[in-house]
Structures are given as C-alpha cells and as structure tokens.
Amino acid sequence: MRTLIFLVAIGLSALAQAAAPTGPRTTTVYYAPELTSTAGIIEVSPHFTTVLRFPGRIEDYYLGDEPLLKIKAQDNVFVIWPLQRAGRTDLHVLVNGQSLEFIVEVVAEGQPREYIIKEHLPYRRPTAPVSVTAPTQPRASSTPSYTAPTKPAATSTETPQIAVRKVAEANEGGQIAFAGAKVEGSARLVAPGQVAAFLSIANTGVANLVIDPGELEVRQNGNLLEYLLIRTPPEDVVPPTRALTMTVQIMDAKAGPLEVFFNVRDEGSGVIYRVALEFWPTDKLSPARKITVGAL
Structure with missing residues (x-):
C-alpha cells in the first residue's frame, strides 16, 4: 500500500504546539479500498481521544482485545480511549458492506488524533501550474510516532510537465x-x-x-x-x-x-x-x- 506518513520528530513537538496554541490534533487520511487488504495503524494515548471518521454509517465492529480499549460508535464516527497504558490489538469495522482492517496500538506519547477514512482513492490528474512539476501523491499510513518511517513509494524525478x-x-x-x-x-x-x-x-x-x-x-x-x-x-x-x-x-x-x-x-x-x-x-x-x- 502506497502511503503518506505523517511523522513528527521529538525536536519538533514544541514548535508544533507553538504554531497551534489551541492544541494540535494530528490528522491522518486513509482510503477504504486499501484497508480491505492491509491494516491501517491507529495510535491511541492515555488521557486523550482518538477519533475515526468513516465515509458511511458504521454497521458493526469487532475488537480483538476488548479490555484494552473503550469505544463509542455513532453514525459514521468512532471515538477510542485506551483502558490500559500499553497494548496492541486488531479492529475490524464494517462500513458500506466492507470490512476495514486496523491495528490499534496504545502509545505513551499523548495527543489527540484524528483519522479520516475516505471512500475512494483520489483521482490523480497530471496537472500543475505553469513551469511547476506535478508531484505524485502518497497517502497516509500512521499518526506521528517515534518509530522508523516508511518511505514514500513514489520517488521518481520523471514527473510530467503540464501547462495549465x-x-x-x-x-x-x-x-x-x-x-x-x-x-x-x-x-x-x-x-x-x-x-x-x-x-x-x-x-x-x-x-x-x-x-x-x-x-x-x-x-x-x-x-x-x-x-x-x-x-x-x-x-x-x-x-x-x-x-x-x-x-x-x-x-x-x-x-x-x-x-x-x-x-x-x-x-x-x-x-x-x-x-x-x-x-x-x-x-x-x-x-x-x-x-x-x-x-x-
């Protein structure tokens, strides 16, 4: 799965909070077609909420380790709180007849997190401003963490030149x-x-x-x-x-x-x-x- 990683380094966290004095919420975008075959990573922290927004009403869900997490589901929104300070489990959410797969991990680094699950993969048109190369798009895989990042799949310099x-x-x-x-x-x-x-x-x-x-x-x-x-x-x-x-x-x-x-x-x-x-x-x-x- 091609991914766009939203990562933060320890040395940048204070700067980010200064830039967003109301309290930063990190946002990650997933695409439903990818989640049917590859699990997306969801990180949750004690004392903070993690919100998942789905492209349709939540029909049902299945959690591998129920004592690990508290979950509230309403319409198309999932809110998750960890009940323990560490742990990892799988989560399957049924939306629009599709079973979307996630791995939920409790991490110590606390902050509110938001995951947006979009119904369709984005349509990529080879367009860009005049004399500007149009970049190809990676997509989101995980929220900020202090683990080694996954590299974007597209790194070619052969990007199209399109005059608009x-x-x-x-x-x-x-x-x-x-x-x-x-x-x-x-x-x-x-x-x-x-x-x-x-x-x-x-x-x-x-x-x-x-x-x-x-x-x-x-x-x-x-x-x-x-x-x-x-x-x-x-x-x-x-x-x-x-x-x-x-x-x-x-x-x-x-x-x-x-x-x-x-x-x-x-x-x-x-x-x-x-x-x-x-x-x-x-x-x-x-x-x-x-x-x-x-x-x-």
Whole structure:
C-alpha cells in the first residue's frame, strides 16, 4: 500500500504546539479500498481521544482485545480511549458492506488524533501550474510516532510537465491572493534534515473553500518527502471570513529549495486551484521565495 506518513520528530513537538496554541490534533487520511487488504495503524494515548471518521454509517465492529480499549460508535464516527497504558490489538469495522482492517496500538506519547477514512482513492490528474512539476501523491499510513518511517513509494524525478492556466504568481513577501483566497507561507530549518513550513489559507470570498489534507505533497529535487501535518481547525472546509492554518513538519530534507503543493477548491465556482510554494529553508523563519497558483 502506497502511503503518506505523517511523522513528527521529538525536536519538533514544541514548535508544533507553538504554531497551534489551541492544541494540535494530528490528522491522518486513509482510503477504504486499501484497508480491505492491509491494516491501517491507529495510535491511541492515555488521557486523550482518538477519533475515526468513516465515509458511511458504521454497521458493526469487532475488537480483538476488548479490555484494552473503550469505544463509542455513532453514525459514521468512532471515538477510542485506551483502558490500559500499553497494548496492541486488531479492529475490524464494517462500513458500506466492507470490512476495514486496523491495528490499534496504545502509545505513551499523548495527543489527540484524528483519522479520516475516505471512500475512494483520489483521482490523480497530471496537472500543475505553469513551469511547476506535478508531484505524485502518497497517502497516509500512521499518526506521528517515534518509530522508523516508511518511505514514500513514489520517488521518481520523471514527473510530467503540464501547462495549465496560471492564475497568479508572487516572487516575494510569502503571500498571494486569488479568487477569494489568500495564502501565506513561511519555513525554517529546525534541525538537520528537518524543516517546518507554516501555511495559512484565509477565505476572503463568499463561497466555502475546500482543502483536502490527502492532496498536500512535499517534493525536493523531484523526490517526495515525508511529513507530519497539523491543521487548525482540523476541518477540510474553510467558510467565508475564516482561515485554516497548517504546520507541515518535513523529514529528510536536504540543503536547497523544496516545494509544498496543495489544492484549493472553490465550492461556488467548482474551480480547483493548485498552489505551489517554493522555500529555501534556513535557521531563520523566512517567507516563501515563490508562490504559483494554477487553475486545473
């Protein structure tokens, strides 16, 4: 299963909390077709809730070790609390006639966690802003942990070059406005090989904006990089006058520029915008060198 790992290093946790003062909730995206054959990893911690959001009503579930966990299921939402300080078991959830498989592990590192299970694999179109390579998409496998990460499956530099309608471009200031949205980005090197990028998407229009966390990608020299994503608030939809902040903690970065890609969909017009931010991280927080927006 191709995966996008949301991982955090110990040295980054304080920085992440500073970026999200309301209390970070890590978000992981899984895809139901993959969970029918390969178990997804769910991490839970004492004194914190873990929430699973399914694409349909929960029909039934089966837990291997019932004394280990407390579970509350309602409609399409699962809430899990650990009853012990350590342990590991399997969980099968029946949704839309499919049995989705998970391994639930109690870990000491405490924080709230959210898992979003999407019904379909994303449709990948070979599109990108002008002169920007379109990265291929890995997908989520586990929440932040201090274990060795799984490498993204796609690392080829042979990404397609597709010219689309360029909407806007900014070469300084680390911010850009387009079609009812304002995007700001900055980044810094927080440890050798570890970069923290801070993104803000403000809705200045009249229609909702949708930002799917499963579509965010980080690429350097044509290769996909692992990252942890923390969203505040942890929602896909940004209503008018509201904003979404994202802290992207990037692993295994090398010296030199790197790019962060994500999509913004305008619910009013239906247009999807591809945003590409180019960073040259140093030990000082600095704005994005370049931001390009293209309409898909």
